[in-house]
Structure formats: C-alpha cells, structure tokens
Amino acid sequence: MSRREQTGLEDELGPVLPGPGASDYERYIRTDELLALQKTEDERAHHDELLFQVTHQSSELWLKLASTEIDTATARLVGGDLRAAIRLLRRTILGIKLITEQLDMLELMSPWEYTSGVRPELGHGSGFDSPGWNHLRRAIPGAGEAFHVLRRAEGLSLADVYRRARTHEDLYELAETLTELDERAGVWRIRHLRVVERIIGGDVVGTQGTPVELLAGLVHRKFFPELWDVRNELTGLAKAEEEG
Numbered sequence: 560m561s562r563r564e565q566t567g568l569e570d571e572l573g574p575v576l577p578g579p580g581a582s583d584y585e586r587y588i589r590t591d592e593l594l595a596l597q598k599t600e601d602e603r604a605h606h607d608e609l610l611f612q613v614t615h616q617s618s619e620l621w622l623k624l625a626s627t628e629i630d631t632a633t634a635r636l637v638g639g640d641l642r643a644a645i646r647l648l649r650r651t652i653l654g655i656k657l658i659t660e661q662l663d664m665l666e667l668m669s670p671w672e673y674t675s676g677v678r679p680e681l682g683h684g685s686g687f688d689s690p691g692w693n694h695l696r697r698a699i700p701g702a703g704e705a706f707h708v709l710r711r712a713e714g715l716s717l718a719d720v721y722r723r724a725r726t727h728e729d730l731y732e733l734a735e736t737l738t739e740l741d742e743r744a745g746v747w748r749i750r751h752l753r754v755v756e757r758i759i760g761g762d763v764v765g766t767q768g769t770p771v772e773l774l775a776g777l778v779h780r781k782f783f784p785e786l787w788d789v790r791n792e793l794t795g796l797a798k799a800e801e802e803g
C-alpha cells in the first residue's frame with residue numbers, strides 16, 4: 560500500500576492535471592514521453608548507447624534553457640534593463656557549466672566499445688548539427704552588440720567601463736558576465752576536444768568527415784575578443800600612469 564493510500568489521502572491528493580501518467584508529477588514532467596526518448600534495451604546495439612543518448616539529450620535540454628535565457632536577456636538589454644539581463648545570462652552560463660560537467664560521463668566509456676559498438680549506430684550524426692549549441696553560438700554575439708550600444712550611449716569606451724566601474728556598476732558587471740560567458744563556452748570547447756581526443760583520437764575524422772583537428776582550431780575562437788583585448792589596454796594604461 561502506498562503512503563497516500565495508508566494515510567487515506569488518495570482521493571484528496573490524486574492527480575488533477577490532464578495527460579498520461581499516474582500522478583501529477585509524471586503528468587507535469589511528462590516522464591512517460593521523456594523516458595521513452597531513449598532506445599529500449601532490445602533496440603540497443605550496445606549497452607553504452609543509453610549513456611550516450613542520455614548525455615546528449617540532457618545537454619540539449621540545458622542548451623535549450625541557455626538559449627532561451629540569452630534571447631530574453633538580449634531583449635532586456637535592448638530595453639535597457641541591465642539587471643534582468645545579467646540575472647538571465649547567469650542561467651545561460653550555468654547551463655554551459657552543467658553540460659561541461661556532463662562530459663565526464665562519456666569518459667566512462669571505453670574507446671574501443673564506443674568506436675566499435677556505439678559509433679556505427681550514429682549514421683552521419685554530428686555535434687555540428689546540435690540545435691542547442693548552434694542556437695546558442697548564434698545568439699551570443701547579439702548580447703555583445705546590445706552591451707556595446709548601451710556603453711556607447713553612456714559615452715564610454717570599453718576601457719572606460721573598467722576604469723570607471725564604480726560609477727557604472729551595471730555596465731561593468733554586464734561586461735564581466737559576458738566575459739564569463741565567453742570563457743565558459745571556450746572551456747566547454749576545450750573539454751569537449753579532450754573527450755574527443757580521449758575517445759576517438761585527435762588525428763581522425765568525425766562522423767561528417769571533419770578532421771578533429773578542426774575542433775582544435777575552434778578552441779581558440781572567442782566570441783568577444785574585444786573584452787579580452789581591453790585587459791591588455793588596461794595593463795598598458797596602468798603602466799603608463801605609473802611611469803607618468
């Protein structure tokens with residue numbers, strides 16, 4: 560007998576939401592549909608397909624959230640609401656951190672079992688076609704553009720945002736949040752590259768015929784190079800003042 564039945568709460572606390580599932584938890588979270596999105600044991604060519612699908616599917620979910628939040632954040636920036644935008648951008652950043660952590664799970668697969676057991680099941684499937692990552696990487700520059708519009712409206716150069724940070728706290732915090740976002744996206748790329756090198760090797764071609772070497776090139780790409788360059792400028796300015 561369930562706890563609810565024992566306490567006689569069955570009727571009172573029974574499901575009220577529409578849809579499949581025995582409880583409102585299952586109905587709201589849509590667990591039936593969610594848990595049917597992975598191959599069944601019979602359908603799996605290799606045991607590790609579950610690990611592979613779960614890691615990718617959950618990454619796509621976090622990327623969906625990260626993308627939605629950055630789109631809304633950019634709209635808030637266009638409307639001049641910096642605080643709301645920063646709050647939402649933190650969710651995007653955490654989403655990227657979470658998918659970075661999740662990559663650990665893939666390293667619990669043996670390279671041989673992956674290449675011989677899982678990879679043949681993927682067809683031409685490639686991370687280049689990840690809807691979540693592609694949305695995110697296209698959305699990130701828009702947030703940067705909105706930031707530059709706001710700082711220019713205040714008559715500030717990028718270096719001014721840092722030198723006069725205490726009188727422009729929100730712009731400063733936004734600049735640092737965008738830098739954090741850029742850093743986290745780069746850390747994901749580096750971590751992903753290491754996983755790829757560890758599992759399939761660094762001198763091979765991917766499922767769409769792209770050399771893994773190409774991924775190594777992407778690792779150095781920055782969304783906001785100017786936010787990194789400004790640090791050189793600040794170091795130079797501080798030195799000039801010191802000497803000056």
Ligand code: HEM
Nearest residue numbers: 615618665685686687689692755758765766767768769777
């Ligand atoms: C066994 C694990 C993995 C392997 C061996 C792997 C392999 C690769 C390879 C070889 C590429 C280059 C493109 C190609 O030829 O396919 C790539 C790109 C990519 N993969 Fe993975 N990957 C793995 C896990 C993941 C996971 C968990 C994600 C999570 C979303 C992911 C997302 C991506 C993305 C977004 C790209 C494009 C890279 C970029 O734009 O910087 N991969 N992957």
